[in-house]
Amino acid sequence: xxxxxxxxxxxxxxxxxxxxxxxxxxxxxxxxxxxxxxxxxxxxxxxxxxxxxxxxxxxxxxxxxxxxxxxxxxxxxxxxxxxxxxxxxxxxxxxxxxxxxxxxxxxxxxxxxxxxxxxxxxxxxxxxxxxxxxxxxxxxxxxxxxxxxxxxxxxxxxxxxxxxxxxxxxxxxxxxxxxxxxxxxxxxxxxxxxxxxxxxxxxxxxxxxxxxxxxxxxxxxxxxxxxxxxxxxxxxxxxxxxxxxxxxxxxxxxxxxxxxx
Numbered sequence: 001x002x003x004x005x006x007x008x009x010x011x012x013x014x015x016x017x018x019x020x021x022x023x024x025x026x027x028x029x030x031x032x033x034x035x036x037x038x039x040x041x042x043x044x045x046x047x048x049x050x051x052x053x054x055x056x057x058x059x060x061x062x063x064x065x066x067x068x069x070x071x072x073x074x075x076x077x078x079x080x081x082x083x084x085x086x087x088x089x090x091x092x093x094x095x096x097x098x099x100x101x102x103x104x105x106x107x108x109x110x111x112x113x114x115x116x117x118x119x120x121x122x123x124x125x126x127x128x129x130x131x132x133x134x135x136x137x138x139x140x141x142x143x144x145x146x147x148x149x150x151x152x153x154x155x156x157x158x159x160x161x162x163x164x165x166x167x168x169x170x171x172x173x174x175x176x177x178x179x180x181x182x183x184x185x186x187x188x189x190x191x192x193x194x195x196x197x198x199x200x201x202x203x204x205x206x207x208x209x210x211x212x213x214x215x216x217x218x219x220x221x222x223x224x225x226x227x228x229x230x231x232x233x234x235x236x237x238x239x240x241x242x243x244x245x246x247x248x249x250x251x252x253x254x255x256x257x258x259x260x261x
Contacts, residue, residue, distance in 0.1 A: 016189030019164025044249025081219025125220030127195025
């Protein structure tokens with residue numbers, strides 16, 4: 001595994017670690033206004049990354065393809081990604097972000113365990129997205145440059161910073177130590193490099209499925225945005241902060257991908 005691949009896999013995880021480390025510097029849980037803004041920002045980054053780094057390369061993967069032949073892999077992969085996360089979401093007991101009601105967990109499970117499961121589900125598609133973009137850059141067949149792949153990794157890392165804080169700060173507010181809160185927040189991102197490695201190994205053997213895998217990762221990320229992030233951030237009060245955060249995150253990721261990719 002080359003240096004660029006290792007770096008690409010670690011960058012998003014380091015974003016989660018950095019965000020989780022904010023628990024050492026903040027005395028209180030983050031305000032509702034900040035939380036909504038950061039969730040909106042993360043949503044914008046993920047949607048932009050799904051479009052520019054995943055769906056568009058999926059559409060352009062087969063040279064000369066037109067019409068249905070061009071769009072079919074992207075459409076099939078996208079719907080498969082949505083369906084996969086829908087299945088995982090329904091079969092895995094967890095706690096939705098921003099809620100206190102568990103889904104399918106025994107009563108002896110702590111809220112910390114429930115929230116950790118939720119974040120693991122959340123981070124899985126991000127790891128898949130990073131892995132498939134890095135694999136696309138390695139193959140040279142997906143119109144994805146090494147710089148574009150690392151830009152995607154950096155974008156995911158940027159949105160992982162507020163995500164790490166959103167996990168560690170509530171853990172601290174519930175009475176956990178700062179170190180425990182930091183470790184739980186950081187470990188919530190460990191599934192990303194693991195998922196990325198698994199996808200890289202798969203796509204290295206099955207290059208023809210690359211356009212499907214790109215769109216699959218996009219569908220998985222969009223599912224997280226629609227199912228978890230936007231509902232949590234869009235409720236009253238201060239729903240406009242979610243919109244502002246989304247616009248900033250989307251624009252930032254779009255600019256990074258176009259200028260650096």
